[in-house]
Amino acid sequence: MNIKSLLLGSAAALAAVSGAQAADAIVAAQPEPLEYVRICDAYGAGYFFIPGTETCLKVGGMVRTEGKWYDAYNPNTHNGTIWHTRAQLSLDTASDTEYGPLKTNTVIRWDWQEGNTTTTKLLWANISLGGFLVGKADSQYNAFTGYAGDVINDDVVYDGPYELNQITYNYDAGNGFTAVVSVEDSNSGADASSFGGAWVKSESNHYAPNAVAGIGYKAGNFGFKVVGGYDSIVEEGAIKARVDADFGVFKAFLMGGWNTDGKKLNQYAGSNLDASACPVGRGDLCGWGDWAVWGGIGVPVNDKLKWNLQLAYTDSKIFAATTNLKWNPVKNLLVEPEVSYTNFDSVNQDQWAGILRFQRSF
Numbered sequence: 001m002n003i004k005s006l007l008l009g010s011a012a013a014l015a016a017v018s019g020a021q022a023a024d025a026i027v028a029a030q031p032e033p034l035e036y037v038r039i040c041d042a043y044g045a046g047y048f049f050i051p052g053t054e055t056c057l058k059v060g061g062m063v064r065t066e067g068k069w070y071d072a073y074n075p076n077t078h079n080g081t082i083w084h085t086r087a088q089l090s091l092d093t094a095s096d097t098e099y100g101p102l103k104t105n106t107v108i109r110w111d112w113q114e115g116n117t118t119t120t121k122l123l124w125a126n127i128s129l130g131g132f133l134v135g136k137a138d139s140q141y142n143a144f145t146g147y148a149g150d151v152i153n154d155d156v157v158y159d160g161p162y163e164l165n166q167i168t169y170n171y172d173a174g175n176g177f178t179a180v181v182s183v184e185d186s187n188s189g190a191d192a193s194s195f196g197g198a199w200v201k202s203e204s205n206h207y208a209p210n211a212v213a214g215i216g217y218k219a220g221n222f223g224f225k226v227v228g229g230y231d232s233i234v235e236e237g238a239i240k241a242r243v244d245a246d247f248g249v250f251k252a253f254l255m256g257g258w259n260t261d262g263k264k265l266n267q268y269a270g271s272n273l274d275a276s277a278c279p280v281g282r283g284d285l286c287g288w289g290d291w292a293v294w295g296g297i298g299v300p301v302n303d304k305l306k307w308n309l310q311l312a313y314t315d316s317k318i319f320a321a322t323t324n325l326k327w328n329p330v331k332n333l334l335v336e337p338e339v340s341y342t343n344f345d346s347v348n349q350d351q352w353a354g355i356l357r358f359q360r361s362f
């Protein structure tokens with residue numbers, strides 16, 4: 001055997017051994033690509049894509065604690081200070097469809113007050129698409145016109161119902177004209193033990209829903225809206241009209257309401273007052289009577305401080321005044337002292353009340 005044959009034979013043997021070992025080798029799997037959370041800016045700040053989906057999610061909420069001195073809604077409460085703490089979590093989702101954004105809004109609250117256990121409440125839970133909204137939200141009788149001032153005790157004089165189930169259509173023409181139609185929970189009924197048997201909130205079942213409709217127009221710094229609500233149980237309702245104006249150095253509003261029967265309360269012209277504010281047998285005097293009016297002003301002192309004032313008066317001679325300061329010492333932290341005065345002419349009593357609120361939003 002010559003040197004050439006020996007080398008060739010050795011090379012062939014090594015190749016055979018190497019091939020056998022390669023067949024048994026373990027190859028490590030390639031790692032899956034890491035998927036980072038992506039920002040979703042199509043629906044405003046705070047949204048991000050849920051990994052693996054085309055749905056955007058926004059998480060928010062707040063923690064609030066406040067001391068309350070007396071009660072602006074009750075002329076006979078002189079209970080010193082009550083401390084109240086709340087935690088709130090909000091979850092919003094949005095995704096694009098051929099009919100526009102498909103959204104959900106869910107808000108959950110946990111409340112604790114001195115001497116009580118923690119209570120949990122589903123405040124809002126609704127779905128919206130293409131102008132339609134279904135589920136639980138504040139009544140469009142309030143949401144469409146806007147609330148009665150930038151104060152805590154804004155509904156000492158009742159301005160309408162809040163959380164209830166509804167099917168709503170909101171229309172926005174894009175030129176300042178807006179409109180709303182809504183069918184809502186029949187969340188009211190008669191009760192001889194409250195407000196002289198006129199009206200109370202209740203979870204009564206009823207075959208016919210309530211109805212709300214409104215129109216509005218905004219041009220430049222001025223806006224006007226009118227909305228009406230019909231209570232199918234009481235078979236009465238109410239109408240509100242509102243004007244808003246932005247004068248640059250301050251904002252102001254004026255709102256008036258008319259009750260279809262001033263001797264009755266209904267869900268849209270009801271009362272949040274304690275029954276002690278009514279004379280015996282005259283529960284209607286806890287409400288508007290035939291009409292009610294609200295007005296307010298908001299003055300930004302600087303970028304951290306704002307002063308607000310709200311005044312309200314009714315045909316039943318209830319006068320309410322509330323003023324507060326909203327101070328944001330740092331971003332997302334609110335310190336809000338507020339003072340309210342209510343005069344109940346029907347029982348010849350008045351009441352001072354105060355609140356000091358601390359709130360951190362996120």
